[in-house]
Amino acid sequence: MKNSAKLLVIRYVSIAALSFFSVFSANSALAQLTIEITQGVDSPVPIAVVPFSVTGGEAVPEDVAAIINADLRRSGLFRPIPQGDMLSFPRNQYEISFRDWRILGSEYLVIGGVTRKADKYSVRFELFNVLSQRSVHVQTVEAGLEQLRDLAHYASDQVFEKITGIRGIFSTQMIYIEAFQNGNVEQDKFRLMLADVDGARPRLLLESRQPILSPSWSPNGQEVVYVSYETGRPAIFRQELATQKREQLTNFKGLNGAPVWSPDGKRIALTLSKDGNPEIYTLDIASKQLARITRHFAIDTEPNWTTDGKGVIFTSNRGGKPQIYQVTLASGRIERLTFEGDYNARPRVSPDGKSLVMVHRENGVFHIAAQDIASGDMRILTETYLDESPTIAPNGAMLMYATRYRGKGILAAVSLDAGVKFRLPSKQGDVREPAWSPFFD
Amino acid sequence: MNNTTTMRGLGLALVLSVLAGCSSTSTQDADAGAGATDTGVTTGGAGSAEVNAVEEAPVQEEVLDTVFYFDFDQSMLRPDARAALTAHAERLKASPRSLRLEGHGDERGTREYNMALGERRGIAVRDFLSLQGVDASMIEVVSYGEERPASMGSSDSAYSQNRRVEMK
Numbered sequence: 379m380k381n382s383a384k385l386l387v388i389r390y391v392s393i394a395a396l397s398f399f400s401v402f403s404a405n406s407a408l409a410q411l412t413i414e415i416t417q418g419v420d421s422p423v424p425i426a427v428v429p430f431s432v433t434g435g436e437a438v439p440e441d442v443a444a445i446i447n448a449d450l451r452r453s454g455l456f457r458p459i460p461q462g463d464m465l466s467f468p469r470n471q472y473e474i475s476f477r478d479w480r481i482l483g484s485e486y487l488v489i490g491g492v493t494r495k496a497d498k499y500s501v502r503f504e505l506f507n508v509l510s511q512r513s514v515h516v517q518t519v520e521a522g523l524e525q526l527r528d529l530a531h532y533a534s535d536q537v538f539e540k541i542t543g544i545r546g547i548f549s550t551q552m553i554y555i556e557a558f559q560n561g562n563v564e565q566d567k568f569r570l571m572l573a574d575v576d577g578a579r580p581r582l583l584l585e586s587r588q589p590i591l592s593p594s595w596s597p598n599g600q601e602v603v604y605v606s607y608e609t610g611r612p613a614i615f616r617q618e619l620a621t622q623k624r625e626q627l628t629n630f631k632g633l634n635g636a637p638v639w640s641p642d643g644k645r646i647a648l649t650l651s652k653d654g655n656p657e658i659y660t661l662d663i664a665s666k667q668l669a670r671i672t673r674h675f676a677i678d679t680e681p682n683w684t685t686d687g688k689g690v691i692f693t694s695n696r697g698g699k700p701q702i703y704q705v706t707l708a709s710g711r712i713e714r715l716t717f718e719g720d721y722n723a724r725p726r727v728s729p730d731g732k733s734l735v736m737v738h739r740e741n742g743v744f745h746i747a748a749q750d751i752a753s754g755d756m757r758i759l760t761e762t763y764l765d766e767s768p769t770i771a772p773n774g775a776m777l778m779y780a781t782r783y784r785g786k787g788i789l790a791a792v793s794l795d796a797g798v799k800f801r802l803p804s805k806q807g808d809v810r811e812p813a814w815s816p817f818f819d
Numbered sequence: 820m821n822n823t824t825t826m827r828g829l830g831l832a833l834v835l836s837v838l839a840g841c842s843s844t845s846t847q848d849a850d851a852g853a854g855a856t857d858t859g860v861t862t863g864g865a866g867s868a869e870v871n872a873v874e875e876a877p878v879q880e881e882v883l884d885t886v887f888y889f890d891f892d893q894s895m896l897r898p899d900a901r902a903a904l905t906a907h908a909e910r911l912k913a914s915p916r917s918l919r920l921e922g923h924g925d926e927r928g929t930r931e932y933n934m935a936l937g938e939r940r941g942i943a944v945r946d947f948l949s950l951q952g953v954d955a956s957m958i959e960v961v962s963y964g965e966e967r968p969a970s971m972g973s974s975d976s977a978y979s980q981n982r983r984v985e986m987k
Contacts, residue, residue: 561971589966611961636931656935677935724929737929
């Protein structure tokens with residue numbers, strides 16, 4: 379990948395194209411979630427990201443180096459060197475004095491520049507290993523004028539992956555629910571939001587006076603599916619992000635809940651109680667054909683697909699208390715997966731298919747726990763209060779969840795080894811039910 | 820035949836008076852909710868006492884509770900709810916109308932699981948009315964899970980106000 383120019387096609391959702399149902403009120407501004415790191419790893423890798431040079435005219439709207447610094451710091455695995463400590467600001471490899479960076483104890487160095495062209499930005503960045511004094515990676519990427527931030531996240535992804543061997547998630551996004559409630563339902567307001575995974579650039583997808591819940595991504599990252607009460611009862615909708623086009627998928631008597639897209643994108647698994655009791659079904663999106671998966675008088679809900687799409691993992695209280703079960707779709711065979719504790723619910727499977735994360739109750743308190751599927755070993759990952767709705771990053775390294783902080787619903791994140799923790803407090807409303815996007819390519 | 824017509828007339832009058840009672844109660848609720856979040860929806864006591872005092876007329880006009888509360892993780896009807904629902908059932912049999920039962924839970928536990936619990940509570944009320952002879956096909960159960968708390972906050976008292984079925 380030496381010096382290759384790559385044009386990034388970046389997804390952009392226009393707020394102007396909201397569907398008729400959404401009412402966008404200009405006076406209640408979209409609040410951005412900002413990140414507070416609460417715990418990092420014991421010895422994060424020191425790295426210096428030098429302020430990027432700017433050529434081609436006026437000042438640029440984003441500080442690319444600052445975005446890369448923030449991304450790397452948020453990962454918990456890096457310790458960026460403060461700009462004020464830097465002894466030099468090299469703009470190219472000839473200006474680098476590696477001694478300057480060894481003195482600061484920096485193991486890696488990132489330099490780069492932004493060039494403004496007629497209708498796009500070009501960003502060149504280069505990563506050096508300070509000890510070996512070698513270039514590790516150099517690349518030039520271009521994108522439209524509104525996408526400088528995306529280019530910075532792209533550079534972060536590359537730097538992160540070259541050093542850790544793990545694919546970066548800085549270019550991913552999340553959807554979540556924002557709720558404004560004061561106990562008087564007449565004043566309730568619910569919003570389905572889309573934002574960068576660092577909380578930046580929040581965009582409104584749907585606003586309603588009636589509850590919106592259980593948002594979930596399509597595997598290609600182009601659509602979302604969720605439950606909305608806008609008809610006066612729960613119904614499942616899908617919505618294209620680029621066009622805002624919506625389709626109501628279900629309108630059954632009783633529960634219409636917990637929709638999740640299959641890995642091949644053709645079906646959703648969902649909960650319906652139309653036959654008298656909450657059961658798991660699959661719905662073929664094209665043909666609208668329904669298939670009933672579970673048959674039990676207990677509550678069966680919160681389905682999630684196994685990574686191969688051949689099974690569904692779900693919550694059931696068929697043993698008396700909510701626990702997690704797996705059904706193999708072809709045979710209908712059901713197996714119980716969790717045995718520790720008396721409340722395990724809303725499972726999500728890790729991208730490698732090897733572990734489960736879930737809501738686990740211990741001593742009356744709800745935490746997020748991870749379980750190795752093969753061994754059954756469970757670890758509790760969070761220590762906050764009323765933790766719920768875990769969603770795993772597409773690289774499998776982190777998860778986000780909803781919790782309470784100072785009396786408000788907020789999002790928080792933790793690495794799957796529980797070494798890194800941060801939270802994204804909201805300035806307004808209760809924020810909950812995060813769903814981490816897949817990779818967008 | 821004649822008898823039925825009279826019954827219907829009486830039924831209609833009853834429904835109208837019940838509706839009137841209901842709407843005045845819900846106005847009170849809205850005020851309470853706007854003023855102090857802690858108050859929440861406590862439809863029962865105050866509302867019915869007040870209306871009773873006004874109406875000692877021959878026709879029984881008692882305003883019945885329309886919110887029924889449940890214990891933690893339970894969808895069993897409490898004795899006080901059974902008493903109120905028995906009275907509701909008599910009125911509904913006399914003058915059938917379509918009914919909406921909205922089931923709710925507190926914030927503890929996962930959202931979709933609570934959605935299922937909310938439905939169980941609504942169904943418990945529906946089944947009780949049905950056993951008393953009310954036409955179940957006139958009753959719709961809609962669960963809101965923990966999405967529409969009557970009382971905000973994370974206290975036990977808020978939780979107990981939120982585990983409920985509202986009859987509409």
